[in-house]
Amino acid sequence: MDFQLTEENRIFQDAIRDFVVNEIAPLVDEAEETGVFPKQLFRKMGKQGFLCPRYPVELGGGGGDKITECIMVEELNRVCPGIAAALMAQSGLATQPIYRYGSEELKKEFLMPALSGEKIGAFGLTEPDVGSDAASIRTRAVRDGDHYVINGTKMFITNGPICDYVVVAAYTDPSKRGVGINLFVVEKGTPGFTVSRKLDKVGNKSAETGELVFEDCRVPADRMIGGKEGGGFDQLADALISGRITYGARCVGTAQAAYDLTAQYAKERIQFGKPIVKFQNTRFKLAEIATHVDVMxxxxxxxxxxxxxxKNVRKEAAMVKLFTAEILQTILSQSMQIHGGYGYMMEYPIQRFWRDGRLYTITEGTSEIQRMIIAKELGL
Ligand SMILES: Cc1cc2nc3c(=O)[nH]c(=O)nc-3n(C[C@H](O)[C@H](O)[C@H](O)COP(=O)(O)OP(=O)(O)OC[C@H]3O[C@@H](n4cnc5c(N)ncnc54)[C@H](O)[C@@H]3O)c2cc1C
Structure with a gap:
């Protein structure tokens, strides 16, 4: 067993950490305040292989692996979970189905420009009335000659308002629950595809989230990922398993940020004549947070x-998502408590991580859904 990062991993970690501190940190306040994502980051990061680090270099990726992607996501989250959310949608759900199952044309037209940051991708599964029960989506894609006509609405879509394309889940055969689903790549500007509204969120404000409407939206049949009807649910599951691991890194980065901010604050805040870090309660809480971050x-x-x-990590990926997202809630709550009244003020950054991290037991499969997956995998 070897639990060390490789030399290559460490070089990547140093490089992305530098990039985040120098190129991203100065953009955070404005992006969070305006709710406008600094789009130039896609190209900048793509150029340096930071945007989609686990894809092959020949396609425009960074040539790394899943561990490399986790390093990138962790480092981004330490500084701004909102900005990280937009970028990890690109490195994960918006690109993986095309990479794994897309035709050469789809790779050329959408995947490669996404990996290099020239195109921004989004992933649309959730609908206004369908979240956890994904097999119940109502969006339909009906064949008409050499096109499919898509009708439906997608809700809470990360990058929706700024995307150049969206990978949309729709039923080609609604009589086959789950298996009759396909994924389609729909390009911005296609008649019938509109961003009906940009959503105002509690946190992760710099990631732009929207509702997308498809109304008699005609897409060429070759925009269907996989090239034949059915099988989209497996493609989705594949992307979601990978995404749950990345989600762990998202929680780790956010938890590390909370620890760093709180330890610093506790050393500076004086009460009863000494820094609050000298009180056993504060020390114990910080020691526990540091332990949890290490385990996460x-x-x-x-x-x-x-x-x-x-390896098949369906169970482990769900466990990562469940454990890291849940333990993060305790970490954020304790970090806020140690900050006292100042923590509740907008000028102290802990409130931003507290708001951002609240999301993580909800998206990409709620904690309840992860428990269901784990129980099923355990044969219970
Ligand atoms: C900021 C943000 C960004 C997002 N980005 C995207 C995106 O890019 N693409 C995308 O497709 N989606 C996205 N989503 C959607 C997200 O994945 C869903 O919100 C999530 O899957 C939960 O679905 P829901 O909100 O409809 O909740 P619901 O499914 O309505 O669940 C409500 C509650 O009921 C519980 N519940 C449901 N079923 C069960 C059950 N069988 N047993 C026990 N409890 C149950 C849930 O756990 C939850 O607590 C995003 C959401 C947010 C908030």
Missing amino acids: RTYTYRTAWLYDQG
Whole structure:
């Protein structure tokens, strides 16, 4: 067993950390305040292989693996979970189905420009009335000659308002629950595809989230990922398993940021004549947070490593998502408590991580859904 990052991993970690501190940190306040994502980051990061680090270099990726992607997501989250959310949608759900199952044409037209940051991608599964029960989506794609006509609405779509394309889940055969689903790549500007509204969120404000409407939206049949009707649910599951591991890194980065901010604050805040870090309660809480962060990180990277070995990690990925997202809630709550009244003020950054991290037991499969997956995998 070897729990060390490789030399290559460490070089990547140093490089992305520098990039985040120098190129992203100065943009955070404005992006969070305006709710406008600094789009130039896509190209800038793509150019340096930071945007989609686990895809092959020949396609425009960084040539790394799942561990590399986790490093990138962790480092981004330490500075701004909102900005990280937009970028990880690109490195994960908006690109993986095309990479794994897309035709050469789709790769050329959408995947490669996405990996290099020239195109921004989004992934549309959730609908206004359908979230956890994904097999119940109502969006339909009906064949008409050499096109499919898509009708439906997608809700809460990360990058929706700024995307150049969206990977949309729709039923080609609604009589086959789950298996009759396909994924389609729909380009911005296609008649019938509109961003009906940009959504105002509690946190992760710099990631732009929207509702997308498809109304008699005609897309060429070759925009269907996989090239034949059915099988989209497996493509989705594949992307979601990978996404749950990345989610662990998202929680680790956010938890590390909370620890760093709180330890610093506790050393500076004086009460009863001494820094509050000298009180046993504060020390114990910080010691516990640091322990949890270490366990979260170790488990996430171990699962990323298993994924890189080609192992079936359906259960472990759900465990990563469940454990890291849930424990993060305690970490954020304790961090806020140690900050006292100042923590509740907008000028202190802990409130931003507290708001951002609240999301993580909800998206990409709620904690309840992860428990269902784990129980099923355990044969219960
Ligand atoms: C900021 C943000 C960004 C997002 N980005 C995207 C995106 O890019 N693309 C995309 O497709 N979606 C996206 N989503 C959607 C997200 O994945 C869903 O919100 C999530 O899957 C939960 O679905 P829901 O909100 O409809 O909740 P619901 O499914 O309505 O669930 C409500 C509650 O009921 C619980 N519940 C449901 N079923 C069960 C059950 N069988 N047993 C026990 N409890 C149950 C849930 O756990 C939850 O607590 C995003 C959401 C947000 C908030």
